[in-house]
Amino acid sequence: MERWKKRSVELLSSLAFGSEGSPSVVPYYPQKTEVYGHEERSFLRNVPERHGISSKRIYNLLCELEGEMRANIHNLLIMVDGEVIAECSRDGYGINTWHLSHSMSKTVTGMAIGMLVDEGRLTTDTRLCELFPDVKYKDKRFADITVHHLLSMTAGVSFSEAGSVTESSWTECFFNSELKYTPGTKFSYNSMNSYILARIVTEISRTSLCEFLEERLFSPLGITSYFWERGPEGVEKGGWGLYMSAESWAKLGYMFLSGGVYNGHRILSEDWVERSSDTQAVASTAMGDFNYGYQMWVGRSTDEVLFNGMLGQNVWLCPRNNIVAVVLSGNNELFQDSPAMSIIRKYLGGEISDELHRRDIKQLSERETHFFDSRRWARPLEKKRGLTYLFGFRNKTPYDERWNNILGSYSFPKNNVGFLPLIIRGMNNNLASSISRVGFDRFEDSLYMLFTESGVDYRIEIGLYGYKECVLDFRGEKYAVKTLGEARINADGDEEYRIEFLYPELPNTRYMTFVLGEGGRIYCTLEEAPNNKIADALIEKATDTSSVLGFGMDLLERRFGEGFIQKKLEDTFSPTLVGADESLEGYGDIIAEEERSLAEQSRAVKVILTVVEHFFKDSSDTLPNSDDGADVDEEAQRKPKERGSFIGDLIGIFRNK
Numbered sequence: 001m002e003r004w005k006k007r008s009v010e011l012l013s014s015l016a017f018g019s020e021g022s023p024s025v026v027p028y029y030p031q032k033t034e035v036y037g038h039e040e041r042s043f044l045r046n047v048p049e050r051h052g053i054s055s056k057r058i059y060n061l062l063c064e065l066e067g068e069m070r071a072n073i074h075n076l077l078i079m080v081d082g083e084v085i086a087e088c089s090r091d092g093y094g095i096n097t098w099h100l101s102h103s104m105s106k107t108v109t110g111m112a113i114g115m116l117v118d119e120g121r122l123t124t125d126t127r128l129c130e131l132f133p134d135v136k137y138k139d140k141r142f143a144d145i146t147v148h149h150l151l152s153m154t155a156g157v158s159f160s161e162a163g164s165v166t167e168s169s170w171t172e173c174f175f176n177s178e179l180k181y182t183p184g185t186k187f188s189y190n191s192m193n194s195y196i197l198a199r200i201v202t203e204i205s206r207t208s209l210c211e212f213l214e215e216r217l218f219s220p221l222g223i224t225s226y227f228w229e230r231g232p233e234g235v236e237k238g239g240w241g242l243y244m245s246a247e248s249w250a251k252l253g254y255m256f257l258s259g260g261v262y263n264g265h266r267i268l269s270e271d272w273v274e275r276s277s278d279t280q281a282v283a284s285t286a287m288g289d290f291n292y293g294y295q296m297w298v299g300r301s302t303d304e305v306l307f308n309g310m311l312g313q314n315v316w317l318c319p320r321n322n323i324v325a326v327v328l329s330g331n332n333e334l335f336q337d338s339p340a341m342s343i344i345r346k347y348l349g350g351e352i353s354d355e356l357h358r359r360d361i362k363q364l365s366e367r368e369t370h371f372f373d374s375r376r377w378a379r380p381l382e383k384k385r386g387l388t389y390l391f392g393f394r395n396k397t398p399y400d401e402r403w404n405n406i407l408g409s410y411s412f413p414k415n416n417v418g419f420l421p422l423i424i425r426g427m428n429n430n431l432a433s434s435i436s437r438v439g440f441d442r443f444e445d446s447l448y449m450l451f452t453e454s455g456v457d458y459r460i461e462i463g464l465y466g467y468k469e470c471v472l473d474f475r476g477e478k479y480a481v482k483t484l485g486e487a488r489i490n491a492d493g494d495e496e497y498r499i500e501f502l503y504p505e506l507p508n509t510r511y512m513t514f515v516l517g518e519g520g521r522i523y524c525t526l527e528e529a530p531n532n533k534i535a536d537a538l539i540e541k542a543t544d545t546s547s548v549l550g551f552g553m554d555l556l557e558r559r560f561g562e563g564f565i566q567k568k569l570e571d572t573f574s575p576t577l578v579g580a581d582e583s584l585e586g587y588g589d590i591i592a593e594e595e596r597s598l599a600e601q602s603r604a605v606k607v608i609l610t611v612v613e614h615f616f617k618d619s620s621d622t623l624p625n626s627d628d629g630a631d632v633d634e635e636a637q638r639k640p641k642e643r644g645s646f647i648g649d650l651i652g653i654f655r656n657k
Contacts, residue, residue: 003167023416024431026168029232030476031241031428036505037098037225039245043254044083047361051080054354055364058086061347062367066374071340072312072330072529073372074507075099075246078348079324082254086364087246088371092467092482092502098225098243099328100506102309105228105242106194108217108252110151110295112201112209114272115216121204124148124275128175131200137175145183147200150193151294152280156181160190165429168232170195187281187292191239194295195231198238209236220265221251229428240309240427243505246326249307253315253324256305277305288337297336304349308336311423311507311530316344323348330507332533377511378486378500381465397465399445402487406497406514409439409450410522411587412579413594418453419501420474421508421528422573430475435577438514438524447485449499462499480505490515520584524577532573 048055058078065071074093078086087095116122128145129137137143141156149155159170159177167173174192181188198209205212210228218226226248229241236242255261256277260268276294283291290297290306297306307315312329314336325344383389383396418425418433425431437452447462454475460483461468467482482502490496494515501510511527557564580590 024429025166026232026429028429028432028475031229031430032227032477032479034227035471035478036480037227037243037245038094039096039098039223039225039247041096041247042222042251043079043247045087046083046085048080048085048364049356049358049361051083051085052354052356053080053085053352054356055360056357057347057352057354059360059364059367061343062086062088062364062371064343064347065340066372068339068343070331070333071343072375073327073340074330074504075326075328076371077246077250077326079250079254081322082258084250086368088368090372091376092484093328093504095246097504098227098245098248099313099504101242101244101249101313101328102240102311102507103191103194104249104307104309104313104315105237106191106239106295107307107315108213108242109194109197109201109209109238110276111217111252111268112213113147113151113197114268114276114294115212116201116204118269118272122147122200124151128196131203132171132175135171135175139179141179141182142175147197148280149183150197153187153189153193153292154184154281155190155193156183156186156188157190157192160192164192164195164231165426170231170233171199187283189283189292191237194239195235195237197295198236199233202235209238217252217267220267221248221255221262223248223251246328249315249326249328250324253307253317253326257317257319257322257324287335290336302349304345306336306341310334311534312338312340313507314338314341316341318345318349321348321352328507330509330529332530334534377509378484378498380463380484380486383465395445397445399442399447400464400487402495403440403442403447403485403497405495406516406522407440407442409437409582410524410579411437411582411591412524412577413591413598415575415577415598417526417575417577418474419451419472419510420477420479421503421506421510423528423530423534424503424506424508428477430477432475435524437582438579449483467502479503517578519590520581520587521590522579522581524579525574526577527574532569 048058062076065073065076073090075089075095076087077084077095089095093099113122117124124147126147127143128147128150129143145155145157156179157174157177158180159167159174163173163177164170170192174196180186201209201212210218210226217223223244225245227243228236231237251262255267256273259270260266260273276296277298278293279291279298279300280294281292283297288297289300289302290304291300292298293305297308299305303319305317305319310333312327312331312333314325314327314329316325316327317323318325325348327340327344329340331338331340381397381400384394384398385396386394388394389396412435414436415434416431417435418430419435420430420433425433433454435451435453436455437450439450441448441450447464448459449462450457450459452458458472460470460472460481462483462485464485467484469480469482472479472481480503482504484500484502486498488496488498497514499512499514501512503509507530509529511529513525513527515523515525517523578590578594580587
């Protein structure tokens, strides 16, 4: 087993079953070091009727999206003929605020390669061994890998997203990795292909990827606010890690839809636009309605093009209707098969011949203003009304006395839980987290939360009538956060205190629920969206495809109870911490009791890990590494499976696909 796969096993085990200390297997370094960029509006805004589309159609589209519980949309922008006809943001988000795009980053990297090709500095037939002559490789077939294979996801290299969490020398590991098949023979989505493309741009241009694109792409399109995380080798990640706003993505989409031209300036050659949007590799039908071009998805039976990133990041191009739709979300989706995109394609992808009525325009405007309001998790209080409030004699937003019962400070036993959502912590290797203390304090009419994580003290205001904004620094990584609290009575009749940590730059949201228990105990449940459901499909696919893996899963279920694996996933993404009120005598005994309980669970885990280690060590029948959408076809299922790569699949959920 390659080292990165073994480390993936270790990391997954630590995350799923708990461990003492940081689960990280490679040195940590801050990756998100900038915060909160805003893009200026560039496109004209107009009513849909101006372009032959009824506001009623868009209204119905928005209603259906809000009613689709699998859709958790943050920002939506729809353009026709270069004008914005609809734009909505869920409360707390913004069309002009940058947002993590995950694998939509690949499309931008692909454009950079296209520019090098257009400039005559590179061809798609150029072999990697010519570009990296000093890098050694084990498999002779590496000599045949070309730029085309990277662009079309047909290189066949096994080192993938899982390895980017467990290794620091990405380029060396890529070339030292195994080949799953002869290059060019199969489609296997792998974000490390895109990272090597980014390396190619930096090697040829002798600049960073962002510097190369600033002159050729970002500046000509008026994109001034963006941020691209870098890998451990100092190069932009290429396949993920790019932050841009919906407005900026609309510019890229419209430029591509216009044949590579923006505001009269040629950005990409027509030839590159055509090649990028032609089918270069056939993807599994299980992945959706799109095949693969050059770092973008292309319709199987339509002229549609899709820039796609996991968790619901999409730029959809419909040439026949001259439409660009940008959707930034927080969905439980790994690939481009999306209920939300199916709805958008249903309303905007076919022939449009609407009756136009001015009365529909106001109705659409109201729907845009209250986009996804029905899906709030924590609900703000309504501001007080009346003449005394209107003229300032009384505060419109007084303190909510229901929070008085929870005021105070609470200690928690050792844990591996953080305020930053687990998916982001895993992707950025920011795993050394432990919440040791949480407190609540009132100052005048404001509510504050005080918490200690990994020895660092924080104090933030909790919004009661709307979101309160701040910036949190987690071990050198900076994140904009908006908080909203709600005191309520839950279904069991208990007082419950909800706090939403909305990260406007991320697809991810942290939800915290506090319930006071007996004897000075407090129960803190931390949930997040997206959550463990993104792993369900991988587990189902794994057990269906691998008989030995299915047997191993069944063995664990029989040993530790039915639903054990699902429960561990839920506990990993949604842990409940039991703390104690520090004002009570003997609160330390409660903490000690909880730590003893956790220690007993840890001893049981050793048995689990022994089973898992033995299973993956001795078995040669495991799921082939599907990375982020590998084509697991019938032929691959009949052949002996690559050892240990299912673990790579699971750990890959913490990396961008």
